[in-house]
Amino acid sequence: VKRGRETWSFINKDMVIGRDRDRDNVVNMLFGSSNNGVVETLSVVAIVGIGGIGKSTLAQYVYNDEKVKIKFDLHIWVWATQNFDNMEILQKILASVTDEKSDQGVLDMLQRQVRRQISGKKYFLVLDNIWDHQNLCLNWAELQNVLLCGAPASRTLFTTRSESVARIVGTKRNPYMLSGLAPEDSWLLFQRIAFRPGQEHGVEAIGKEIARMCGDVPLVVRTIGGLLAEKCTVKEWGAFRDDEFANLSEYGSNIIETLKLSYNPLDPRLKLCFAYCALFPKGWTFGPRGLILIFIALGYV
Ligand SMILES: Nc1ncnc2c1ncn2[C@@H]1O[C@H](COP(=O)(O)OP(=O)(O)O)[C@@H](O)[C@H]1O
Ligand SMILES: [Mg+2]
Numbered sequence: 001v002k003r004g005r006e007t008w009s010f011i012n013k014d015m016v017i018g019r020d021r022d023r024d025n026v027v028n029m030l031f032g033s034s035n036n037g038v039v040e041t042l043s044v045v046a047i048v049g050i051g052g053i054g055k056s057t058l059a060q061y062v063y064n065d066e067k068v069k070i071k072f073d074l075h076i077w078v079w080a081t082q083n084f085d086n087m088e089i090l091q092k093i094l095a096s097v098t099d100e101k102s103d104q105g106v107l108d109m110l111q112r113q114v115r116r117q118i119s120g121k122k123y124f125l126v127l128d129n130i131w132d133h134q135n136l137c138l139n140w141a142e143l144q145n146v147l148l149c150g151a152p153a154s155r156t157l158f159t160t161r162s163e164s165v166a167r168i169v170g171t172k173r174n175p176y177m178l179s180g181l182a183p184e185d186s187w188l189l190f191q192r193i194a195f196r197p198g199q200e201h202g203v204e205a206i207g208k209e210i211a212r213m214c215g216d217v218p219l220v221v222r223t224i225g226g227l228l229a230e231k232c233t234v235k236e237w238g239a240f241r242d243d244e245f246a247n248l249s250e251y252g253s254n255i256i257e258t259l260k261l262s263y264n265p266l267d268p269r270l271k272l273c274f275a276y277c278a279l280f281p282k283g284w285t286f287g288p289r290g291l292i293l294i295f296i297a298l299g300y301v
Pocket of ligand 1 (some may be wrong): 055
C-alpha cells in the first residue's frame with residue numbers, strides 16, 4: 001500500500017504542482033527565529049497533515065530548494081519507520097552522510113560515529129514520516145542528544161500525521177499544518193494523470209466532476225486519475241462517476257475507501273495475497289522473493 005512506502009530526497013521539481021507558497025512558508029520557518037522568543041536547544045520544524053496530503057512531497061521540495069541547499073554543510077534525509085528505532089535512524093544518518101551502508105550494531109559506537117560526522121557542522125536533517133510510538137519521548141530525547149552536537153544553525157524538519165508527535169518532537173514551535181491542494185492545482189494534477197491520447201471526446205467534462213470529488217488530496221487525485229487513465233470511453237468514465245465513485249463521495253476524502261477502488265477489482269486470489277500483508281507491522285520491509293514463497297506455501301498462488 002502506498003501509505004508505508006519509503007521516501008528519498010530526490011524530486012523532479014516539474015512533478016510538484018502548487019505548493020510554492022507552502023515551500024516558502026516552511027523555508028521561512030526554518031530560517032526564522034523560534035516562536036515567542038523561546039530559546040530552543042534544537043531547532044525543529046514539523047509538517048503535520050493527513051496521509052496522502054503531500055507532506056513527504058513538500059519536505060522533498062524544501063530539501064531541494066536552492067536556499068536550503070546553499071545554507072547547510074550537510075543534507076540528510078531519513079525515512080523513519082514506525083518503530084522510531086534510534087539504531088535504525090542513526091544508521092540511516094550515517095549512510096546518508098558517508099554514502100556507505102553502516103552495519104554497526106552497537107548503539108554506543110554508532111552514536112559516536114554520527115557525532116563525529118556532524119559535530120560542529122551545519123546540517124539540515126529531514127525525518128520523514130514519524131509515527132506515534134510508545135517510546136517516542138524517550139527515543140527522541142536520546143537522539144536529540146546526538147543531534148545537538150551539530151552547529152547551532154543546524155535545522156531538523158520532520159513530517160507526521162499526528163499533532164501529538166509534533167508536540168513531543170517539535171519542541172515549542174507551532175507545526176506547519178498542511179492542507180489540500182488548491183482546487184485548480186488539484187485539477188492540473190488530475191489532468192496530468194488521467195488523460196491519455198485515444199480517449200473519447202467528452203471524458204474531460206466527466207473528469208472535471210470526478211476531480212472535484214477527490215477532496216484536493218493528491219494521493220486520492222493520483223489514485224483515481226490512475227484508474228481512469230485506463231478507461232477510454234465516455235461510457236466507462238460515466239459509470240465510474242455514477243457507480244464506483246458515487247459510493248465514495250459520502251466519505252469525502254477518506255483514503256482507505258479510495259484505495260479500496262484499486263483493491264476491489266483484484267482477482268480473489270490476489271486479494272488474499274494483499275490482505276496477508278496486513279499481518280506485518282507497518283513499515284516492515286520484505287523482499288518479493290520471500291513473500292512469494294510464503295504465498296506458494298499457503299497455497300494462495
Ligand atoms: N504537489 C503535488 N504535486 C503532484 N503530486 C503530488 C503533490 N503532492 C503530493 N503528490 C503525490 O501524492 C502522493 C502522496 O503524497 P505524499 O507526499 O507521499 O503524501 P504524505 O507524505 O502526506 O502521505 C504521492 O504520490 C505524491 O507524488
Ligand atoms: Mg509521507
